[in-house]
Amino acid sequence: MDRRLTPATDRVALDSLRGVVQRPDYTPGQPARLAVPLADLRAAPDGARDRQLLFGADLTVIERRGDWAFVQAALDGYCGWLRAGTLTEEMPRITHRLSAPASHVYGQPDFKRDERQLLSLGARLSVQGTDGRFAHLATGGYVPLQHISDSPATDPVAVAETLLGTPYLWGGNSRSGIDCSGLVQAALTACDIACPGDTDLQRRAFPQVDQIQRGDLLFWPGHVAMAASADLMIHATAWQMAVIWEPIADAIARIDAAGEGPLLGIHRPDQRLKTRSG
Template structure:
């Protein structure tokens, strides 16, 4: 089985894999919401390990183990498996109803562009709007986002090329999935996701899932 998308180790595996892999223990896991945009996902619990992928703000990460400041689990958006710092996840946040359509949007501590910011979130990030003040929306984490940068999930966009064009000038980053840096397969993944099309994380998996062979002639 592909270790990139299979939550299984010799000592621990997801309960739904009980009949497919051998492990010392099986657990159901618990969902947590990503609260740090571009949260790093590693193959092992080590910040010096190579970046496998990133988690986008608002994605759901199914946690199968939380130990020593690291959560091991699976990103429910694209099934990618790995370790993420526990501090970048939070439990019990309400389901999102909006997503970010700007390449990058600031998180403000108050609904005022002159007030301090608490970070940024990238295009495709999902949030729950709980209040509105002027041209700002307050999201479930308590931060404020400019309303022009959000769109209701029920609408979305079909402009795949338009989404991709927004990334012109964004540097290449192996494993990147945010406005800070992307790789080739994540650019495809994000552009399609904004149009409501879910595809796997890596190019070979994308080819198998949605690829269509194009004749050379």
């Protein structure tokens, strides 16, 4: 079973895995939510980063071990360890998402006052009211109304374009740093299209097609890009350490010349697949 998608540690597994995996103990899990702007999801306590979680992410806690918690993300089923202090059991109804590449949470509804937090595209918000040009969050603080939405975006490429120039970060999922699969997941999730977190999982999730159209995904070994047209793509690349546009033909030739090819195929996200985390 894939470690990344298996809600079990060496000690405890979710009740749903009884009879599937053998563990000393099983649990129904404890609902929780990420209460900080960004948290690394790690392969082991204090281990390497696999992915990142954004503010408001819904989680199931499977095991707590000291300062760490092993969780499964509702969005895509990804499992891993994060700092237990980043979690809260307070889970007001999610009403909005951050639709801007990034925004600040202010202590007062005034952009001249000090900011408290920096949120990234896709953060999930509970808005309890408005005050002038700001949304008042149930979790505390104020976010500019221009930066939030209560409905999905409609064009994943346009969403990805808002992250142009974002620095490349292995396992990154935020405006502060993002990798190739993180960019694809952010763009599709903003449009309420379900998408796994890693490149190999994304390639298996979507059907292969022969002709490139806008929104299709192009896969190489360990890399993915999103087509803006039959000739142009957008991707987060360690080659330039940023999110960039690149002609598709140039990318194919460059990656092949570097010995990192070949192009494995073109896959089309299924817009009927809705996210598991509303």
